[in-house]
Amino acid sequence: MITAQGLKKTFRSRRGSVEAVRGVDLSVEAGGIVGFLGPNGAGKTTTLRMLTTLLEPTEGTATVAGFDLRANPVGVRRSIGYVSQAGGSAPEALVGEELEYHARFYGLSRGDARRRSQDLLPQLDLAGLDTRQVKTLSGGQRRRLDIAMGLVHSPGLVFLDEPTTGLDPQSRANMWEHIRRLRNNNGTTVFLTTHYLEEADALCDRIFVIDAGLIVASGTADELKQQVSGDLVQVEVASGTEGDIDKARGIAAGRPGAEQLTVDGAVVSFRVSRGDEAVVGLLRDLDAAGIALSSLQVQRPTLDDVFLALTGHALRDGSE
Numbered sequence: 001m002i003t004a005q006g007l008k009k010t011f012r013s014r015r016g017s018v019e020a021v022r023g024v025d026l027s028v029e030a031g032g033i034v035g036f037l038g039p040n041g042a043g044k045t046t047t048l049r050m051l052t053t054l055l056e057p058t059e060g061t062a063t064v065a066g067f068d069l070r071a072n073p074v075g076v077r078r079s080i081g082y083v084s085q086a087g088g089s090a091p092e093a094l095v096g097e098e099l100e101y102h103a104r105f106y107g108l109s110r111g112d113a114r115r116r117s118q119d120l121l122p123q124l125d126l127a128g129l130d131t132r133q134v135k136t137l138s139g140g141q142r143r144r145l146d147i148a149m150g151l152v153h154s155p156g157l158v159f160l161d162e163p164t165t166g167l168d169p170q171s172r173a174n175m176w177e178h179i180r181r182l183r184n185n186n187g188t189t190v191f192l193t194t195h196y197l198e199e200a201d202a203l204c205d206r207i208f209v210i211d212a213g214l215i216v217a218s219g220t221a222d223e224l225k226q227q228v229s230g231d232l233v234q235v236e237v238a239s240g241t242e243g244d245i246d247k248a249r250g251i252a253a254g255r256p257g258a259e260q261l262t263v264d265g266a267v268v269s270f271r272v273s274r275g276d277e278a279v280v281g282l283l284r285d286l287d288a289a290g291i292a293l294s295s296l297q298v299q300r301p302t303l304d305d306v307f308l309a310l311t312g313h314a315l316r317d318g319s320e
C-alpha cells in the first residue's frame, strides 16, 4: 500500500535550515491500522504531507496506493483520504453541506454526494446534525466530521494526522472504535500519527517509531516490547530467610535467557524474553527445593520502556 525509500525534507529559510525528516523508509501492507508514533517535532506531519503529495520531498521516492509520488501525484490524491492535524471544516458551514461539498470536489454527482453524506453521517455518530453549523459541534463531533470528509470518496487508504489529540478520554475511546470499524467493516488501510503511547499500543496493528526525523524501530506493539527488554519476573520468598533467598536466586539464575538478576529483600527479580514460559519451570524448581512464595509477578514492558531504550529520552504521554 505504501513504500518509501529515503524520504527527506529540509526546510530552508534565511535563518537556516531544519532537517525535519532525515531519511524515512517504510513498507506498509494493505489492511490494518498503522501508527506513526513520536514526540512533537519528530517529523510525523512532514512525512504525512510528503506521502499525501502536499509537500515535495527534498530527497527520496515513494509509491502510495499504487502510484508514484512524483510521477503521478494526481493518482495518489484520488486514491487516498487525508485528514490534517488542524482539520478542514469551515466553522460557519452546515455539517451536511460541508460534507456534500467535499464529495462534489472529488467528482461525485450531486445525487451521489448526498447519498454518500447520508451514509457517512450515521456511521460516524453524526446522524441528525446535517443542519447544524460546524462551529456548534463538540470537539469529538468536529473531529469525526473531519474524518467523514476524508472518507467521502471511499478511499482504500486514509491518512489521519493526530486524530485524537486534544480529545477527552471518552471521545478518544469513541474515536478508536470508529477507526477500528473502518478497518474491520470497510477493509480500509489507516495510517495515523500519534504522540500517545497508549493509543499506539491499543489501536495500531503495526507501529513505526519516529524520533528526530528518523524511524528508530517498527513492528507490532508486542514485538517492539520484546525487542528492547524482556518481561520482568518477580518472586517473593515467603520465609524471608537468607538461605531460601539464596537458593531462589540460584534457581532464578538458572532460567534459560535470564538477565538483570537482582535481589531486594526477599524479592528476587530478573528479565527474560517470555516471562509466562519462564515461570512454569521456575515454580517447579522452587517447589522441588521446598521454597514457598508469598507472591509472583510477571510484567510486560510498556511502550514507555521501549521509547526510552530506543531514544534515550521519554516520550511524554501528554495527557491533556
Ligand SMILES: Nc1ncnc2c1ncn2[C@@H]1O[C@H](COP(=O)(O)OP(=O)(O)O)[C@@H](O)[C@H]1O
Pocket: 011, 018, 019, 020, 038, 039, 040, 041, 042, 043, 044, 045, 046, 047
Ligand atoms: N514549514 C516549515 N518550515 C520550517 N520548519 C518546519 C516547517 N514545518 C515543520 N517544521 C519543523 O520540522 C520539524 C518536524 O515538524 P513536524 O513534521 O510538524 O513534526 P510532528 O508532526 O512530528 O510534530 C519541527 O522541528 C518543525 O518545527
Ligand SMILES: [Mg+2]
Pocket: 044, 045, 046, 085, 161, 162
Ligand atoms: Mg504533527
